[in-house]
Amino acid sequence: MPDSSFASLTTLRVGGAPAELIRCTTAADIAATVARLDAAGTPLLVVGGGSNLVVADGALDLTAVLVANEGIELIDDSTLRVAAGTTWDEVVAYAVAQGLGGIETLSGIPGSAGATPVQNVGAYGSEIADVLTRVRLYNRETGADEWAPADSLELAYRYSNLKFTNRAVVLEIELALERTELSIPLRHLGGERLPLAEARENILATRRAKGMVLDDADCDTWSAGSFFTNPVVPSALADEIEAKVGEAGMPRYAVGGTEEKLSAAWLIEHAGFPRGYPGEGAPARLSTKHTLALTNRGSATAADIVDLARDVQAGVEEQFGVRLVPEPVWIGF
Template identity: 80%
Template sequence: MCGHDHQTTVVAVSDSSFASLTTLRVGGAPRALIRCTSAEELAATVARLDAEGTPLLVVGGGSNLVVADGQLDLTAVLARNEGIEPVEELVDATILRIGAGTVWDDVVAFAVERDLGGIEALSGIPGSAGATPVQNVGAYGAEISEVLTRVRLWNRETNTDEWVPAESLELAYRYSNLKFTHRAVVLELELRLEKAELSRPLRHLGGQRLPLAEARAEILATRRAKGMVLDAADHDTWSAGSFFTNPVVDTAVADTIEAQVGEAGMPRFAQPDGREKLSAAWLIERAGFPRGYPGEGAPARLSTKHTLALTNRGSAAAADIVELAREVRGGVEKRFGVRLVPEPVWVGVEV
């Protein structure tokens, strides 16, 4: 059981702040930090804090979090239950069960090494496996929803430990009904991965399929070039990844923007509901925010490799990130009438 009274699992708060728990490296101190190394500890800790009425935040890799500066009235519960286990062999697929605290990219490496396909395009996404359903992580045309079969949740509303089917999470583009609601904690998850030698068609390579290990290497290289693989030495990766989701608009709005910019080839992707998804990065650039904005010396800047990432150049506080986010969002709205929606989870601050 992990709790305040268990010395090995409670870390002194003076050692830790959200600046050291998040990839954006901003944010103040939680009241306490509790590290849970099994699914049962994670569930029991959340249950106990909820019963006490103690505000809490479950933290995985901290790669999709923007947390306010200063003292925070919450306890950080670190999901650190690790493990990857094949639990069922089917004719054409293997079911893997994964602890929420497992590093996500270790799961991808494990699968690729065993010729299990379906997640190779999600190589290099930072953070924990348990957070992947939270915003239905995706990249290069793939999403976790395609392989996620079921999730073991600690349901904070009913105080129950239950396996639920993936469909019950209402997974959609960078969304599930877990995101922003904190209604449940992911304890474990199961993925159905195909026995395959070739990757799924890779969208950015015109639908080409590569041997799994090559596909993984290719994705990692592509992501690195954009600052989308964590590297402590590269401030372009001190971020929360893509800072805004790609907006989905009516065709008439897309036509107006394309005509307004007067450039051929605006990225626009038809959606099942008849609307179109635009590229937030493209809109940001066309609204007058180039890579590296506002320039050398600023504590918070757009990545010098990708306009969609807001980055900490080493001395930024949450307030600097928020200010830059407001400026970029305001600029895009003023120019195109489109209000960008931040992708990360915000704690104690808002754009």
């Protein structure tokens, strides 16, 4: 029998077994399965690519519903309709091959298309909110299967009203792209625009160098991506932190009158947690390529990952008075 534990369903490769794993290959099947489990009061977890999940060790009292409906359809000159279970990076590759721009900067983000609205995935200055027009939802409160406009999801930085609420399951998404030869401006290249396919390759190479493209052979990618969101703090606290570190060039971005967004990776590094912390031999370590990714070196348990997360969180809070908030969804803790 195939292994149905979360260690094999998630990119962090930790976590115990669900009571049951149900793989659904059509939208109707997903909706009917979730409806049936909800009616029976059976706790469930909707799972896509498992790349933003931290699941506890041991037996879990929940049914995992694996979203595995696949398909990409060009429904007019530049609009894609994508089944939720489609691998996200295949959607990007398809768009680029069709000469459709708008998502090339989101190349290499692991997981499923249906999960992209859940935390409004983003990278290199763009996010799914820029192109998402509507989502087909199975509403778990009303039982309705209906298309909802993207703006009903309250998409914001690594957030939507689907994240943590479990109120609905994404069955399909629609993206309004643009016929173009050139990419959107690439922030990490000073706003330069490259031919679409070149932009995609550039993003993939840049992400690979940081361990941000899944690779079975590289434990630096056995992660949930960025483990903490970039914190927004009062400007006065940002001033204090910069003065305390005594180093010019702390990344800080205005997000309103009196608040600024800081870099979680910078804070972690400057709180005394270098890449690879706590060092060779530890089952869970910070990535050796990027401080913001907590990684499984091959034998980590969920408890090891959580201990490391708490260690880093406490260290940053003690040094700088900033409580980092985890980005992935935690289950069973």
